[in-house]
Amino acid sequence: MAQRRKTANKSGPQGAQAVVIFWLIFVIIIITVFIVNYDTILKNFNLFKARITSPQDGLLAENDIPEEVIIQEQPPVAVIEQRPAEQTTDSQPATQTQTQPQTRQQTPQSVSPTSPPSEVSSVQTRERAVYFTQIDRDGQILQSRVNRRIAVSETPMQDVLNAILAGPTSEELNRGILNLIPQNTRILSAVIRGNTAYISFSEDFMFNTFGVEGYVAQLRQIVWTVTEFPNVNDVQILIESRRLDYLGEGIWIGSPIGRQSF
Numbered sequence: 001m002a003q004r005r006k007t008a009n010k011s012g013p014q015g016a017q018a019v020v021i022f023w024l025i026f027v028i029i030i031i032t033v034f035i036v037n038y039d040t041i042l043k044n045f046n047l048f049k050a051r052i053t054s055p056q057d058g059l060l061a062e063n064d065i066p067e068e069v070i071i072q073e074q075p076p077v078a079v080i081e082q083r084p085a086e087q088t089t090d091s092q093p094a095t096q097t098q099t100q101p102q103t104r105q106q107t108p109q110s111v112s113p114t115s116p117p118s119e120v121s122s123v124q125t126r127e128r129a130v131y132f133t134q135i136d137r138d139g140q141i142l143q144s145r146v147n148r149r150i151a152v153s154e155t156p157m158q159d160v161l162n163a164i165l166a167g168p169t170s171e172e173l174n175r176g177i178l179n180l181i182p183q184n185t186r187i188l189s190a191v192i193r194g195n196t197a198y199i200s201f202s203e204d205f206m207f208n209t210f211g212v213e214g215y216v217a218q219l220r221q222i223v224w225t226v227t228e229f230p231n232v233n234d235v236q237i238l239i240e241s242r243r244l245d246y247l248g249e250g251i252w253i254g255s256p257i258g259r260q261s262f
Contacts (some may be wrong), residue, residue, distance in 0.1 A: 004049045005189070011083040011210050016262045018104050019054045019231070021034075027065060032076075034083060034143065035098070068245040077193065092101065095203070108190045123151060124151070125151050125152060126149070126150060126156075127145070127147050127148070127149055127153050127200065128148050128156070128159075128160050128163070129145055129147055129148075129225070130145075130146060130147075130148050130160055130163050130164050130225050131143050131144065131145055131146075131164070131220065131221045131224040131225045132144045132146060132164070132172070132177045132178060132179055132221060133177070133178045133179065133180045133217045133218075133220075133221060134175075134176050134178065135176060135178070136175050140153060141213055141216075141217050143168060143224055145169070145224075146172060146177070148160070148163045152164060155190070157190050157192070157197060157226060157229060158187060158190045158228075160225055160226070160228075161199070161222070161225070161226070162187065164179065164181065164221055164222070164225060165185060165187070166177075166185075167179040179209060179221070180208065180214050180218045180221065181205070181218045181221060181222075182197050182204050182206075182207050182208050182209075182218070182230070183204070184202075185201055185202055185204040185205045186196075186201070186202040186204070186242060187200070187201060188200040188201065188240070189201065189238075190201060191243065192231065192232060192239060194232050194234040195231060195232060195234070196233065196235070196236055196256045197226045197229075197232045197234070197235045197236070198236045198238060199235060199236070199237060199238065200238040200239070200240070200241045201237070201239055201240075202239075202240065202243045203240060203246075205218075205237075205239060206239060206247060206248070209250060211248075211249070212233075212248065212249050212250075212251070215247055215248040215249070216251065219237070219247070219251065219262075220262055221255055222235060222237070223235050223258065223259060223261070223262075224259060225258055226244075227258065228248075233258055234256035234258035234261075235255055235257055235258075236255070236256045236257075237253040237254060237257065250260055
């Protein structure tokens with residue numbers, strides 16, 4: 001019994017100290033939490049107090065609401081009030097932007113019909129004489145002179161030669177005007193040296209299906225057309241830039257040919 005009392009006396013003061021230490025720690029924790037969350041606790045307390053003392057169904061009065069709470073709640077109200085203003089101000093420019101493109105689109109339409117004549121008038125042309133072949137009722141082959149409006153360029157002789165290769169028009173074909181230069185013939189070069197024009201043709205120029213009369217007719221078309229230029233007296237025919245003696249069946253082309261050669 002004496003030993004139990006001694007142990008009880010020893011454990012009594014230690015247990016009391018442990019309880020005191022526990023409550024001290026608990027109080028310190030409560031105080032620390034209160035200090036850390038002081039602002040939040042104060043805000044909630046003010047809100048709670050304001051709701052209790054509110055005169056209209058627990059709603060907050062403007063004078064009782066803290067400043068921070070008012071700042072957080074004002075922006076949504078401001079946005080709601082600005083929406084009608086945005087709709088009214090944006091509606092007027094929308095009508096203006098719809099009408100302005102219409103006027104801009106109408107102005108080019110009124111100007112466009114007058115623009116092509118200015119472009120056409122800027123292209124200078126000149127009337128040139130070109131020669132084709134015509135067969136009369138007796139079967140005689142004649143030279144037929146026609147006029148062409150050809151654009152002015154730095155190579156007028158090559159331009160008139162290309163006009164011959166293009167052939168006669170449909171109206172001229174109805175009048176019996178023909179082009180006896182072989183098809184697919186191309187002009188490789190055309191230069192003037194002195195009073196002689198040196199014209200190089202592709203090999204297609206050598207093959208005429210109309211025989212001797214066809215060769216003579218195609219040479220006449222070339223010579224008579226080129227000698228329309230005042231500075232050209234005769235023509236030297238070249239095939240692939242080479243000078244040949246004869247064209248077809250004994251038609252001499254080894255030297256320059258003039259109108260007097262036919």
